[in-house]
Amino acid sequence: MKSKGVNFLAETQKEINLIQCEKMIKQIRDVLSVNIVLSEQKKIEEIHVLAEDTRNAKQIVRDIETLLRVEYGIDLDHKKISVVQLQKEQLTTGKRLKFTGMSYSLKKNQLEVTVELTGGNRTCQGHSSGINTKRNSLRLFAKASIEAINQFLEPHNLITLEDVAQFTLGNQDVISTTLIFCRGLSEEILVGSALVRQDDKDAVVRATLAAVNRRVPMEI
Numbered sequence: 780m781k782s783k784g785v786n787f788l789a790e791t792q793k794e795i796n797l798i799q800c801e802k803m804i805k806q807i808r809d810v811l812s813v814n815i816v817l818s819e820q821k822k823i824e825e826i827h828v829l830a831e832d833t834r835n836a837k838q839i840v841r842d843i844e845t846l847l848r849v850e851y852g853i854d855l856d857h858k859k860i861s862v863v864q865l866q867k868e869q870l871t872t873g874k875r876l877k878f879t880g881m882s883y884s885l886k887k888n889q890l891e892v893t894v895e896l897t898g899g900n901r902t903c904q905g906h907s908s909g910i911n912t913k914r915n916s917l918r919l920f921a922k923a924s925i926e927a928i929n930q931f932l933e934p935h936n937l938i939t940l941e942d943v944a945q946f947t948l949g950n951q952d953v954i955s956t957t958l959i960f961c962r963g964l965s966e967e968i969l970v971g972s973a974l975v976r977q978d979d980k981d982a983v984v985r986a987t988l989a990a991v992n993r994r995v996p997m998e999i
Contacts (some may be wrong), residue, residue, distance in 0.1 A: 795821055795851065801965045803850065807842045809834050811865075814962065823847075825859050832864040874898065875992040876931060878984050881920075890916055894923040894984055896931070898997060903930040917943045920983040921956050928987070931997040937961045938991065941968070945979055954982040958990050969994060 801813045809831040816825040830839055840860045847853040879902065880895030890911035895904050905926030907919045921943045928938055941957040952975035960967040971990025975982040 795823065797964050798966055800847075800851070803846060804828070804843055807839065807846065809839060812967075814965065823853065823855055823859065825861070826855075828860065828862045830862055830864050836862040836864055874997050876928065876988055876997070878981075878988060880904075881980065881984060883920075883980070885911055890919055892919045892923040894920065894927050896924070896927040896988075898931050901931070903927045905930075917945065917954070917979060917983050920980050921987050924984045924987040925958065928991055928995075933996050935963055936996070938969075938995070943983060943986075945975070951975070952979070952982075954979060954986045956983065956986045956990055958987070960991070960995055 795815075795817065797815055797817065801815055804810060804813045804815075804826070810828055811831065812829045814827040815823060816827070818824045826843065828839065828843070830836070839862050840857050843860055844855055844857060847855050876896045876898045878894075879897045881893065883890060883892045885891075888911050889908060891906070891908040893904055893906050895902060897903075905923040905928070907922040907926065909915055909919050918940065921940050925938050925940055932938070937960075939959045939961065941959050943954065943956045945952060945954050947953070953972055954975060955970065955972040958969040958971075960969050969990040971986045971988065973982045973985035973989055
């Protein structure tokens, strides 16, 4: 007799929803990011995982095998799962972008923004322009930051802006940005926040960088 609340192996394989499947695998302990490669027949060819090193890689592979077997009815060869593990020191001192410059100009009701970021020996600028309203001006600084960030990303990766907002937490003004990180066919929501120190424009850039630094692979 089947017990309530227990998943059982599917009798037939379910069609893979790539985004959903990657999200499920990322819920496995120590998994940081996942990239699934599908064949033309929508079958899993490879699974690439980035994880912390607090557990043996074989345990992570077994967890992924079990998840696929229970949720999708797939008996995947463990050789198709590759796991790269990083020490905590590597995660906290990884490649990061620095905010090195910003300029903007106002022509009638049009705001033009330039944000400069530096990573390694490279410096890139992002630009944006649009109507100068309070809410839209914050979005323009976020968009300029993202345009600069995208120049550092690895091939087939892209970041887009979902939303930006300013709010008060305690006695502090805070800026938060929500981004979408697109890697191939997968998507991941990134969120970053920063205190408003000098002005909200500076905080928007810092919040955007907080969302991507240490999380998004970059070519620096």
